[in-house]
Amino acid sequence: MSVMGASTQNARETEQRARIIATAERLFREIGFQKTTVADIARELRMSPANVYRFFGAKSEINAAVARHLMNEVEQSAQSIAHGPGSAEQRLRALILSNEAMNAERYVADRKLHNMVEAALDENWPIISDHIDRIDAALEDVIRSGMESGEFAEGDAQLAARLVHAACIRYCHPRLMVECADRPTPTSAQMVEFCIAALRAGFRDLNRSASLSR
Amino acid sequence: MSVMGASTQNARETEQRARIIATAERLFREIGFQKTTVADIARELRMSPANVYRFFGAKSEINAAVARHLMNEVEQSAQSIAHGPGSAEQRLRALILSNEAMNAERYVADRKLHNMVEAALDENWPIISDHIDRIDAALEDVIRSGMESGEFAEGDAQLAARLVHAACIRYCHPRLMVECADRPTPTSAQMVEFCIAALRAGFRDLNRSASLSR
Known part of the structure; x- marks a missing residue:
């Protein structure tokens, strides 16, 4: 991968992380942080839970x-x-x-x-x-x-x-x-x-x- | 009951109340306030629980x-x-x-x-x-x-x-x-x-x- 490619990759990962955080915050406000599961967050983002776990271990x-x-x-x-x-x-x-x-x-x-x-x-x-x-x-x-x-x-x-x-x-x-x-x-x-x-x-x-x- | 008798009675009740509070405080410090029951407090004071309930409704x-x-x-x-x-x-x-x-x-x-x-x-x-x-x-x-x-x-x-x-x-x-x-x-x-x-x-x-x- 070129340097350019790596930085695009990084930018994409940063954006994904930010989307997960923003979605989690919205769900925390709507249904509460205890009730919100990783599966809920993934579903909202049309991701697999495994993909969310790539960014956050737990x-x-x-x-x-x-x-x-x-x-x-x-x-x-x-x-x-x-x-x-x-x-x-x-x-x-x-x-x-x-x-x-x-x-x-x-x-x-x-x-x-x-x-x-x-x-x-x-x-x-x-x-x-x-x-x-x-x-x-x-x-x-x-x-x-x-x-x-x-x-x-x-x-x-x-x-x-x-x-x-x-x-x-x-x-x-x-x-x-x-x-x-x-x-x-x-x-x-x-x-x-x-x-x-x-x-x-x-x-x-x-x-x-x-x-x-x- | 004479006035003298009523005031002796009051003094005795105040003293009883104070003993219940002091005993409860000691038990709260020793075994914790959730674990302490009215029966525990009464037993320490060699009273009946009913007698404790005369002073404190709950x-x-x-x-x-x-x-x-x-x-x-x-x-x-x-x-x-x-x-x-x-x-x-x-x-x-x-x-x-x-x-x-x-x-x-x-x-x-x-x-x-x-x-x-x-x-x-x-x-x-x-x-x-x-x-x-x-x-x-x-x-x-x-x-x-x-x-x-x-x-x-x-x-x-x-x-x-x-x-x-x-x-x-x-x-x-x-x-x-x-x-x-x-x-x-x-x-x-x-x-x-x-x-x-x-x-x-x-x-x-x-x-x-x-x-x-x-």
Whole structure:
């Protein structure tokens, strides 16, 4: 096979994978991820189950790929806001609120997808941890740019990003979003203002000021 | 029955209730709350099950009473720190860290008690909501005193308390404490410093500054 042929082959395989993931996601939303079988996915795509298994060794790998795809869209949005226009404050607000809205659409409004995420949390898929890291990274980019421009006090941008993310966990963690549905306050918008106040003022970094007496 | 007799009777009933709750808690820790039956609790107390049912109409009411008792100890500690000595900052630190340590002992180290709390969260017992309100109230007392003394910027102490509590949720929510066990940072101590910075500097209150252009 020529180099050209190999790359066409790769493109075709990437496309097939993407079709399997998109079909699985649709079926997960329609009939639920537990009820969806590899045979269902293959039938929708007019493939043999054996062909699906060429791409994914087991149903659990399809689950993981769908979850990764859903989270990837949220991460892309966060990165695009982080590197888009506006002050650091404006981008931080937009990032947290867009993150909340996307997660709400995916995991709160859609009970069937929520079940998939519950399972992911229970099984502690590494994708959840990767997702947290990627949202942390987008937050860190915004906060570092704010520290550089003087909008925020100087400090450890990575630590600050993790603090903001942890402070906002009830607005992005699917299970908490459901649990906290009957406690409408504080809102995510209020929490962002609280975080911005700490970022502007600067906060004591325990790693750097261990010798401070207090 | 004389008034004296009625109050002795009440005292005796309160004591009996407390013994049932303490015995149930011990059995929940030893053999788990699902496996513990009303008959087990009665046997330990050398009572008849009928006598236990005089106090609690169903096993689920005993579960709720044990959960309430465990949470009450945490609330008492929070209140005693809130109204104890020290600056508002010092009390806020102590309250959050003591809350975390008590919850960790109860619900993370003790897997069997953790299962009871999981069930409570799933069934959305009103006691969970009451507990959140009571910790909010202790935080509010600390923050209000800090606002009054000038340590913290003036503002809505109730909103500020809810924000601090929500920001610290991963250090007090039993399920999150387990889930986040492999993500050691940010620590609760770091989060408290972050919150203190926002409280000192003051934060934009969206309820009060809706007309601010930004």
